Amino acid sequence: MNWKNEWKKLALIAAVFLACFYLPVGTLRFDNAIVEAFHLVKWYAREHVLLCLIPAFFIAGAIAVFVSQGSVMKYLGARANKVLAYGVASVSGTILAVCSCTVLPLFAGIYRMGAGLGPATAFLYSGPAINVLAIVLTARVLGFEMGLARAVGAILFSVVIGVSMHLIFRREEEAKAAAQATLPEPETKRPLWKTALYFAAMVGILVFANWGKPAEASGIWAALYGAKWIVTSLFAAALGVMLVLWFEIAWWKMALTAIPVAVLALLLPGHPIAPFAVAVIGISIFTSTSRGETSEWFASTWGFAKQILPLLLMGVLVAGALLGRVGYEGLIPSSWVARAVGGNSLSANFFASFAGAFMYFATLTEVPILQGLIGSGMGKGPALALLLAGPALSLPNMLVIRSVLGTKKTVVFVSLVVVMATLAGMLYGAIAR
Numbered sequence: 564m565n566w567k568n569e570w571k572k573l574a575l576i577a578a579v580f581l582a583c584f585y586l587p588v589g590t591l592r593f594d595n596a597i598v599e600a601f602h603l604v605k606w607y608a609r610e611h612v613l614l615c616l617i618p619a620f621f622i623a624g625a626i627a628v629f630v631s632q633g634s635v636m637k638y639l640g641a642r643a644n645k646v647l648a649y650g651v652a653s654v655s656g657t658i659l660a661v662c663s664c665t666v667l668p669l670f671a672g673i674y675r676m677g678a679g680l681g682p683a684t685a686f687l688y689s690g691p692a693i694n695v696l697a698i699v700l701t702a703r704v705l706g707f708e709m710g711l712a713r714a715v716g717a718i719l720f721s722v723v724i725g726v727s728m729h730l731i732f733r734r735e736e737e738a739k740a741a742a743q744a745t746l747p748e749p750e751t752k753r754p755l756w757k758t759a760l761y762f763a764a765m766v767g768i769l770v771f772a773n774w775g776k777p778a779e780a781s782g783i784w785a786a787l788y789g790a791k792w793i794v795t796s797l798f799a800a801a802l803g804v805m806l807v808l809w810f811e812i813a814w815w816k817m818a819l820t821a822i823p824v825a826v827l828a829l830l831l832p833g834h835p836i837a838p839f840a841v842a843v844i845g846i847s848i849f850t851s852t853s854r855g856e857t858s859e860w861f862a863s864t865w866g867f868a869k870q871i872l873p874l875l876l877m878g879v880l881v882a883g884a885l886l887g888r889v890g891y892e893g894l895i896p897s898s899w900v901a902r903a904v905g906g907n908s909l910s911a912n913f914f915a916s917f918a919g920a921f922m923y924f925a926t927l928t929e930v931p932i933l934q935g936l937i938g939s940g941m942g943k944g945p946a947l948a949l950l951l952a953g954p955a956l957s958l959p960n961m962l963v964i965r966s967v968l969g970t971k972k973t974v975v976f977v978s979l980v981v982v983m984a985t986l987a988g989m990l991y992g993a994i995a996r
Contacts, residue, residue, distance in 0.1 A: 592896075596884045600881070600893075601883070602888060603879055603882065604876060604883060607875075611662070612872070613839060613840060614836075615664070615665040616872065618772065619666075620668050620864045620867045620871075621860075622769065623668035623671060623863070623864070623867045624672070624866075625860055626669070626673060630758065635677050636677040638651060648679065648681070649722050652686040653685050653725070663923070663954060663959075664923075664959055664963075665690075665773075667687075667960060667967075668867045669690065670686060670964075671870075679736060680729055682725055684728045685722060692720065692951070692955040717951060720984075723979075728972070728979070757809050760805065764801045765798075800821075811853075812850070813849075816849040820841075824842045824845070825838075878957065878959025882959065886921075900914075900936070902940075904946075906942045907942045909985070912945050912986075915949040915988060916988065919948070919949035919950075920957075920980060921958045923957040936949075942992055943995045944991050944993070945992070948988030952981055956977060956980055961973060961977060
């Protein structure tokens, strides 16, 4: 018997027993933290899983099946033109208004298809960080200078982080580039413009289904918000037509999906979740029971969902217990956070970056959170540091990144974000005094 291993098991059992024995059940803060954890998971399931993650899973699955590996490697691969690769990756957030969790299936999809580590991590950071709506809201609520600093910092960060990841792991990237050089040019089944329109329809559904309500009741953003479900429906109808014409889904199957969706939309005009859910169920059934490409599409989508969704929900549960929701307390008192981010010291900027990296921010929610923290004495530098680190990272996000990149690359990526956000906060705090 290996007594060393047995002692480890005994130590683990003893630690678990002591944790259970001294579990602070009945104390107000602990009980509130548990309740907040489940409140946050419930909110996340209602607001993000169906409308954000499921479309992102389908897009990621489509990347794996309908986008040739050669195309991904040509534009984002280890041997791709660096200016083009980082240029595309660094501005992707202007199109995808997604949070740090919704970007994960898309990142996993392009990375597994052969994208270089540098462009892939640039995309991973820029997807949630360079959000046009969030930057505009930041400028309006927190001031033009803060909005401009966030926009410039986010674009610069995505490139610098991507290049840094490439250089740090350049030996692996060189090996990947050498392997990609020997791959044959794959055949394409349909013209590029058809594939582009197909992806544009899915991205349109993802973007407009999650279009946030603007602060003002008038203007172009408000008009788009008012028409969000009409626009989403048009993109969905276009996707259905393309699946029938170009991807060999039987028209009657698409009709069986479209008719109940249309009926529910008319009967429940103020409840778009129900028809959206029926559409997802219908597409899932008919793609999974088909043959060829569409069956592979669903299988790839389901593979991403199995890998990513459990980790995200576990991470959201832990984040809710530690930090609670906006306006509610978790295990860590919000007063501690407010005190720690005052002024423009190194410790204040680092704490803002570090705390922001582990907190979960839904799209656009970081602005009102910061508004409250600034009102409690938060410095301008730490505010920018949190804006640059928070939306791009979260505890759930890190768990999934680790499953894709491994522990070492994940630690380096998170460290780069936190360190750069800290330095940017200190620089901005010194300038904006």
